[in-house]
Structures are given as C-alpha cells and as structure tokens.
Amino acid sequence: MDIAKEYQDKLPKSIITQLINNLEGVSESKIKKILERTVEEYEEVKVEPGESVGVISAESIGEPGTQMTLNTFHFAGVAEMNVTMGLPRIIEILDGRKTLSTPMMEIFLQKPWSTGKDIKQLARLIKETRVKEIATEISINIVDRTIEVKLERETMKSLNITDSILLKAIVKVPKGYINKVKDDLLVLKMKSKDDSLNELYKAKEKLKEVVIRGIKNITQVLPVKRGEEYIIITAGSNLKEILKMEEVDETRTISNDIFEIEATFGIEAARQSIINEVYKVIESQGLNVDIRHIMLVSDTMCAGGKVKGITRYGIVSEKSSVLARASFETPIKHIINAALIGEKDELNSVVENVMLNQPIPVGTGLPKLVTKEIKKK
Numbered sequence: 001m002d003i004a005k006e007y008q009d010k011l012p013k014s015i016i017t018q019l020i021n022n023l024e025g026v027s028e029s030k031i032k033k034i035l036e037r038t039v040e041e042y043e044e045v046k047v048e049p050g051e052s053v054g055v056i057s058a059e060s061i062g063e064p065g066t067q068m069t070l071n072t073f074h075f076a077g078v079a080e081m082n083v084t085m086g087l088p089r090i091i092e093i094l095d096g097r098k099t100l101s102t103p104m105m106e107i108f109l110q111k112p113w114s115t116g117k118d119i120k121q122l123a124r125l126i127k128e129t130r131v132k133e134i135a136t137e138i139s140i141n142i143v144d145r146t147i148e149v150k151l152e153r154e155t156m157k158s159l160n161i162t163d164s165i166l167l168k169a170i171v172k173v174p175k176g177y178i179n180k181v182k183d184d185l186l187v188l189k190m191k192s193k194d195d196s197l198n199e200l201y202k203a204k205e206k207l208k209e210v211v212i213r214g215i216k217n218i219t220q221v222l223p224v225k226r227g228e229e230y231i232i233i234t235a236g237s238n239l240k241e242i243l244k245m246e247e248v249d250e251t252r253t254i255s256n257d258i259f260e261i262e263a264t265f266g267i268e269a270a271r272q273s274i275i276n277e278v279y280k281v282i283e284s285q286g287l288n289v290d291i292r293h294i295m296l297v298s299d300t301m302c303a304g305g306k307v308k309g310i311t312r313y314g315i316v317s318e319k320s321s322v323l324a325r326a327s328f329e330t331p332i333k334h335i336i337n338a339a340l341i342g343e344k345d346e347l348n349s350v351v352e353n354v355m356l357n358q359p360i361p362v363g364t365g366l367p368k369l370v371t372k373e374i375k376k377k
Contacts, residue, residue: 003031004016004020007039010039011039016035019038049366050361050362051362053296054296055350061090061289061293064287064288065087067285068281068285068287082102083102084101085281085285090278093274094301096301096311097309100257103257104255105238105255106254107233107234107253108248108252108253109122109232109249110246113230113247114249115229116230119232123222123232124159124221126215126232128213128216128217129161129211129213130208130210130211131169134161135186138208142197145189145190146190147200148187149185149187151184151186160213166181166186169212169213170186170210177189177191177203215241215242217236218235218236220236221234221235222234237255237256239261243264267302267305270302271298271299275294275295278298297310300315301314301315303315312325312329316328321347322335322345323345323355
C-alpha cells in the first residue's frame with residue numbers, strides 16, 4: 001500500500017500494519033488523517049534525549065510498591081495452596097531468586113478436557129503421588145528386619161496404580177531390599193543381615209517420599225473454570241514434563257518460575273514473563289504503573305542473555321563504573337579490587353557524577369561545549 005510506504009520512516013512497521021488491518025473499507029483520505037494523528041501521538045510519547053528513564057522507572061515502581069500490603073493469596077478449599085503476592089513477590093522477581101516461595105503453574109488444556117471432560121482424573125494424574133499417600137500405615141518389623149506398608153487399595157484404584165507400577169517405582173529406593181506385595185501389604189526385606197536398625201529407619205523415611213506416579217514437584221492441583229473453559233492450577237512447577245502431555249495446550253500454559261521459562265523457551269520468553277508477573281502483582285493490588293517502566297527493568301535484567309537479578313551479584317556487579325558498583329553495597333571491596341588492577345572510571349553515568357559533585361550527563365548536563373583556546377603570546 002502506498003500510504004504505508006509514505007509513513008514507514010515516521011512510524012514503526014507494526015503500528016502501520018495494525019492500523020491498516022483495522023481500517024479496511026475506510027477511504028484513503030480518512031486513513032491519512034488517522035495516520036497523521038498517530039504520528040503526532042507517537043512523537044509526543046517518545047522519550048526526550050537525556051531523560052533519566054532509570055530514575056523515573058525506579059520512582060514509578062517504588063512509590064506504589066510502598067503501598068503494597070498483601071503477602072499471600074489463598075485458594076479456598078485446598079490445603080497448602082497459597083500464592084505469594086504483593087511486595088514479597090515483586091522482590092522475589094526483581095532479585096532474580098531461583099527458589100520461589102510458592103512456585104505454581106496455570107495449565108491450559110486441549111479439547112475435550114478444556115470443556116471439563118475427565119478433568120478431575122487428569123488433575124490426579126498430574127499431581128505427584130508418594131508412597132505415604134497410598135499407605136494407611138508404615139511400620140518396621142524388628143524381628144524379621146522388614147518394612148511393612150499397609151496399602152490403601154481404594155486410593156490406588158482411583159489413581160490407576162497397580163502392584164507392578166508400585167514395585168517398579170520403589171525398586172531403586174531404598175537400595176539393598178527385596179520387595180514384594182502380598183494381599184494389602186507391601187514388604188521390604190533387608191538383603192544383608194549386617195545392616196543396623198538405624199539403616200532400617202532411614203530406609204523407611206526414604207520410602208515414604210518415593211514418587212510412584214504423577215509429575216515431580218507438582219504437590220497440589222486445582223481444576224477451575226475460567227470463562228468458558230477449565231484450566232488446572234498447580235502448586236509446584238515442572239514446565240518441561242507438563243508440556244510433554246498430549247492433553248496440555250503448550251501455547252498458553254505458563255509457570256511463575258522465570259528461570260524455568262528461560263531454560264525451556266529462552267531469554268525472550270523470560271523477559272516477557274518478568275513483565276507479566278510484575279504487572280500481575282501491581283494490577284492485583286489495584287495500583288497503576290505504566291508498563292514501559294516494567295519493560296525497562298525487564299530489559300535491564302535480561303540484557304546479558306541470561307536473567308540476572310537487581311542485586312550486587314546480578315546486574316550491579318556488571319556495571320562498568322567502579323563508583324557505581326561501590327555506591328550499591330560493599331564499597332571497600334569494589335574500590336580495593338579496582339585499585340589492584342588499575343581500573344579507570346570514565347564517569348559516563350549519573351551515580352558516579354553525583355558522588356563527585358559534578359553535572360550529571362542528563363538533560364541540560366548532556367551537551368558539552370568544546371572550544372579552542374587562543375594562546376596568549
């Protein structure tokens with residue numbers, strides 16, 4: 001389209017395409033007027049050269065952040081199903097913490113499961129089932145040196161766990177035992193007679209935690225209806241294994257673990273995930289922060305190709321300026337290390353110039369005047 005070519009230097013290609021696609025059947029003169037108005041709007045929202053975007057973003061996220069209160073959000077009717085929200089969640093994301101206080105997933109499903117068909121059964125299959133959950137009693141027979149597990153057949157039946165599946169799951173944990181199922185009793189007998197009773201007790205504790213079926217780390221499941229379809233919310237996260245399931249819609253299923261998303265889908269997906277997660281918390285608190293501030297923080301965290309938190313071990317440690325690193329935390333360590341290798345500070349940024357009481361390179365401090373001195377004879 002000729003109009004698109006006319007405006008390609010004034011507007012990003014994505015905006016032009018979006019406008020023209022939404023304006024089908026509109027006369028050319030009207031499209032031109034709309035594009036002119038869009039150019040005006042676009043020029044107005046551009047950042048001025050020398051604008052302190054970092055400081056403004058920090059203020060814009062920090063100020064509403066002080067008003068956040070709620071720590072956890074509890075799913076009614078499900079034990080141990082809490083989600084960390086509010087300020088603790090924001091800190092968790094921006095610090096780049098690898099172990100989350102409440103990892104969770106939202107699993108979207110393909111049809112017919114998304115309409116609610118067999119959804120409870122599917123949720124049960126996703127949840128990890130440990131030996132202690134299908135046992136009414138786990139005891140030690142000291143005379144025979146055996147561990148005896150009384151099985152709950154009803155639970156096993158509902159989870160499709162047969163004796164062979166059970167024996168296969170516990171074959172390696174614990175080691176050095178002969179395993180057999182007789183009626184409703186699973187018996188583990190020590191092969192060696194030299195092992196102490198202490199070993200028997202250790203084996204019993206190990207046995208309790210053995211996963212028989214389901215997906216590792218998924219400790220709770222909750223099928224819920226969202227709009228017209230059913231989804232499964234989980235406590236715990238294991239994106240790689242979940243995406244292998246044919247019932248799962250892999251294009252929409254998400255985890256709140258940013259490092260897991262980075263490992264599975266790459267850095268771009270992790271960047272988007274940071275934006276979504278922070279925005280979700282801010283919105284849930286009824287606060288309003290322009291998404292561009294969050295995008296700037298997210299870009300900073302992902303700029304090196306790996307997610308790094310805003311901490312002294314993360315992006316602060318990579319700053320080129322010695323003084324900027326020293327101003328954050330542990331100043332003496334940074335100054336000594338820089339002195340040992342003779343590092344130079346070019347004073348290109350804001351923090352180091354503030355420390356030295358010099359004009360900062362933003363706004364009117366950005367342009368420099370260069371003149372040649374006339375030498376006096």
